[in-house]
Amino acid sequence: MSKEVESFTDWLRDSAQVLHDNAAYLTELDSAIGDADHGANMDRGFGAVVAVLDETSFDTVDELLKKAGMTLVSKVGGASGPLYGTFFLRFGTALAGVKLTPAxxxxxxxxxxxxxxxRGKAEIGDKTMYDAWGPALDAYDTAVAGGGDLAAALTAAAEASAKGRDATVPLEARKGRASYLGERSVGHQDPGATSTTLLLESAARTLA
Structure with a gap:
């Protein structure tokens, strides 16, 4: 197993542990504005990913990430499985055959x-996981453009994601199940933005 495959494997395993540890918290957040299953779904999905890691070896990072994505799509109900599964599938596809520089x-x-x-057609301010992802991507790119290494870029992304997550609290949801609640969705932290931040914090710990 190459060092790069090992690092990305560590990320997936660490993410699975963190999501397991926070499953009840994520479900508590989701019970306020969703289907009360986000924590359980994420825990089950990443548990299935770890099961695949335990029995399969991967030669390249893109193969690893695409397999993780397919596993999440097939094993997780609700919106989170298809969304996170698509994320890992596209992430893996983009890394096929390229040198894994920070850029x-x-x-x-x-x-x-x-x-x-x-899949989700969300914008910043819709009170979805994109409220964490959008700022995270911008912070990552800014760090790399300034000469930052992978550790610096991922740390910046995780910090920006956390700010985006916190900024979902006062928003009224405009997408997903939470949007049905209208003004009653105000005052609650978005569970998807929360799990996004957990994944990026894990990446900053393990990939760097």
């Missing part, structure tokens, strides 16, 4: 989030 990984992240947007 290339940034392009891969942006391609992955492009997959989320293609």
């Amino acid at each position: 290339a990984i940034g392009e891969g992240l942006r391609a992955g989030v492009g997959g989320i947007l293609a």
Whole structure:
């Protein structure tokens, strides 16, 4: 297993642990404005990814990420499985055959989030996971443009994601199940933006 495959494997395993540890919290957030299943779905999905990692070896990062994406799409109900699954599928596809520089990984992240947007059609301010992803991508690109290494770029992305997550609290939801609640969605943190931040914080710990 190459060092790069090992690092991305570590990220997926660490993410699975963090999502497991925060499953009840994510479901509590989702119970306020959604179907009360986000934590359980994410925990189950990433648990399935870890099961695949335990029995399969991967030669390249793109193969690893695409398999993780397909596993999430097939194993997770609700909106989160298709959205996160598409993210990893697109992320992996973008990394196929390229040298994994910080800039290339940034392009891969942006391609992955492009997959989320293609499915979810969200904009900043809609109170969705994109409120965390959008600022995270911009912060990542700014760090790389300023000469930052992968650690600096991922740390900047995670910090921006956390600010975006926190900024969902006062918003009224305009997309997804939460939008049915109208003004009653105000005052609640978006669960998808929360799980996005957990994934990016994990990436900053493991990929760098």
